Amino acid sequence: MDVIVIGGGIAGIATAHQLHAAGHSVCVVERHATVAQGATYGQGGALLPSxxxxxxxxxxxxxxxxxxxxxxxxxxxxxxxxxxxxxxxxxxDPEAFAARYALLQPLVEMSRQVLADIETALELEFxxxxxxxxxxxxxxxxxxxxxxxxxxxxxxxxxxxxxxxxxxxxxxxxxxxxxxxxxxxxxxxxTANCPLFTKQLKQVLEDGGVQFRMHREAVGVRLEGARAAVELAEPGEGKKRSSDIEVITADAIVVTAGTGTPALAGGGKQPNxxxxxxxxxxxxxxxxxxxxxxxxxxxxxxxxxxxxxxxxxxxxxxxxxxxxxxxxxxxxxxxxxxxxxxxxxxxxxxxxxxxxxxxxxxxxxxxxxxVDGLPVVGATRHPRLFVNAAHGPAGWGLACGSAKVIADLVSGITPDVPADTIAALSIERF
Ligand SMILES: Cc1cc2nc3c(=O)[nH]c(=O)nc-3n(C[C@H](O)[C@H](O)[C@H](O)COP(=O)(O)OP(=O)(O)OC[C@H]3O[C@@H](n4cnc5c(N)ncnc54)[C@H](O)[C@@H]3O)c2cc1C
Incomplete structure (x- = not known):
């Protein structure tokens, strides 16, 4: 399938990596001139949350x-x-905390495995x-x-x-x-250097044929046609002139736009x-x-x-x-x-x-x-739209396991995490 990934932070690059590995044709859109310029740039180092x-x-x-x-x-x-x-x-409340953390733990374990696989296969030093x-x-x-x-x-x-x-x-x-x-x-x-890891992985993807549309901002997502479409514009220009909008299409879109995610994928019905x-x-x-x-x-x-x-x-x-x-x-x-x-x-x-x-x-x-401490990862109500975001303060390693979940869902494979975790991560919970 053709898949557009919106956002070139760790979530976007890790998602592109898993999609590419699963045999999909991937295009990453990023509004900055290079990747890892958002939260990924400043992360504190901890790889996976306990x-x-x-x-x-x-x-x-x-x-x-x-x-x-x-x-x-x-x-x-x-x-x-x-x-x-x-x-x-x-x-x-200790019981509420334990119940919520238990839903996250399978994603932590999947992320640990995904990171280990990447490190072994690509021999990255970060x-x-x-x-x-x-x-x-x-x-x-x-x-x-x-x-x-x-x-x-x-x-x-x-x-x-x-x-x-x-x-x-x-x-x-x-x-x-x-x-x-x-x-x-x-x-x-x-602990490790997340921006360095992201840039190294981007290089591997570029060499492998993943397309990068840098310095392009996604200003809209269209889901009504036979193909999903993303509207692109110059960063900061918005939709001022329709003649300046470029439309690219794909079979599926994954929004990995960090804080820009709700504007593109919708934040659910719960406003806060x-x-x-x-x-x-x-x-x-x-x-x-x-x-x-x-x-x-x-x-x-x-x-x-x-x-x-x-x-x-x-x-x-x-x-x-x-x-x-x-x-x-x-x-x-x-x-x-x-x-x-x-x-x-x-x-x-x-x-x-x-x-x-x-x-x-x-x-x-x-x-x-x-608001419930868990990331927003998975399918949405629209079959062509997926989200990988909101991993929170200890989020960069988690974004890698979430990327595998997304690639499985896009490929029509049941992810190797329990169904209650998948439900707890879904944007539809809001
Ligand atoms: C100060 C700080 C310390 C942290 N410390 C840790 C830590 O120690 N351990 C840990 O695991 N996590 C930590 N985190 C969290 C971690 O950095 C994030 O979970 C992770 O980097 C989020 O990655 P992301 O790709 O989802 O978001 P981002 O890195 O923000 O990437 C989103 C990308 O999408 C792009 N984008 C947004 N909207 C659009 C659009 N419309 N069109 C095109 N592109 C768009 C942005 O330019 C950006 O590049 C920290 C975060 C911060 C800020």
Missing amino acids: SLDVWFGPTFMASNRAKQSGMLVKTGFDSVARDFLKQLATLR EQRRGVLHVFRQPRELEDAQPAIDLLKRFGVPHRVLTPEECVAVEPSVPDDPEFAGGVLLPDER ALYALRVHTLTAPVAYEERAPHLTVVDSTKRITMTRVNQRLRVAGAGVFQSASKADKPLDAGLSRRALDLLGQGTHDWVPGAARVSAARAWEGLRLIS
């Missing part, structure tokens, strides 16, 4: 105060944004590192994380719950003073189901080699991830929830500074002296998250 990494559950935003939660909330009176947070908060240490400041935070730790046990994820002394022993860059409650070591979980969350990174040069962490250190409650990438430390987190109408607008300088301060403080608290934060390069980006 139950401790997802941005829902008992420890996520248990406090409304940025200093404790690691998130800034400025929703004002915006009922859409507040309803979104209210619904997300229902997943703090700065992979092994070992993630989640740390907890207060005993109460560690207690709150117990349901997530129980899920690690339940799903056979190798891990060790550590005392503070053991944390310092496995990662000497973590200071033993001031006191902290302890940590959880995930020795096999990995998907939210474009602004998240930040700081990339700082390593200051003292002996103080730089060799494991990725995560302030588990605040969801601040500190990853060593060669001679740099990448610090990611500090989500900003503001009114839905402002979500995709640039942040005002004050909020931006507060978000970056949270990351700077996280670095100072957990890996002091590791990086020159004053020389850090700051970046912010939007990532689409859903």
Whole structure:
């Protein structure tokens, strides 16, 4: 079949890869001049989420105060944004959390397998590192994380719950003073460079004959004809002059447009189901080699991830929830500074002296998250339209497993994940 993939982030490139491998003829449309320019560019490094990494559950935003939660909330009176947070908060209940995470786990496992297959087949090097240490400041935070730790046990994820002394022993860059409650070591979980991986995979696809339409924006999707069609225009020009619109057609379309997905594929009937969350990174040069962490250190409650990438430390987190109408607008300088301060403080608290934060390069980006914490992956009501988006804050590895699900569905094959997971990921759930 001919398939058009809209979006050249990790989700789009991974989807194109799986479709191409399944024998389809693929065209990728991207509005930037190159791939990996959206959320994929700024990702913090963690490859696959564990139950401790997802941005829902008992420890996520248990406090409304940025200093404790690691998130800034400025929703004002915006009922859409507040309803979104209210619904997300229902997943703090341990049973609700466990039930929701259990639906995600098969996709995590499929993603692990897909990534392993790609790495073996293509022998890609994309700065992979092994070992993630989640740390907890207060005993109460560690207690709150117990349901997530129980899920690690339940799903056979190798891990060790550590005392503070053991944390310092496995990662000497973590200071033993001031006191902290302890940590959880995930020795096999990995971090890597997602934009590098995306670009390498794009090159493989280009060499294999996948077509790329760069610097073209999809401004509309038409599904009424015998073939599906995508309207293309100059980026930023919209549909101003119909003579400037180019129409390309295919048997199927997969929307992998990150935060641009709802506009093209529809966001479902529930208006507050998907939210474009602004998240930040700081990339700082390593200051003292002996103080730089060799494991990725995560302030588990605040969801601040500190990853060593060669001679740099990448610090990611500090989500900003503001009114839905402002979500995709640039942040005002004050909020931006507060978000970056949270990351700077996280670095100072957990890996002091590791990086020159004053020389850090700051970046912010939007990532689409859903109100029930799960990605939006699969078929839609229209048989020619598919979606692979909203993988959330720990989404880049997941986008690869989701790509396999999409390729199977497009090919008419039942994906190798349970039916209740497929239903839980469907955009039709909203
Ligand atoms: C600061 C930050 C830190 C993160 N840290 C991690 C992490 O540590 N681990 C992890 O797993 N995940 C992390 N994530 C999330 C991860 O980056 C995302 O889940 C993933 O990159 C999303 O990929 P995507 O392809 O869906 O979206 P994007 O990368 O945003 O790609 C969408 C693409 O579609 C294009 N597009 C949109 N609309 C159109 C249109 N109409 N026409 C043509 N092209 C269009 C965009 O230009 C873009 O290139 C982080 C994200 C951010 C922002």
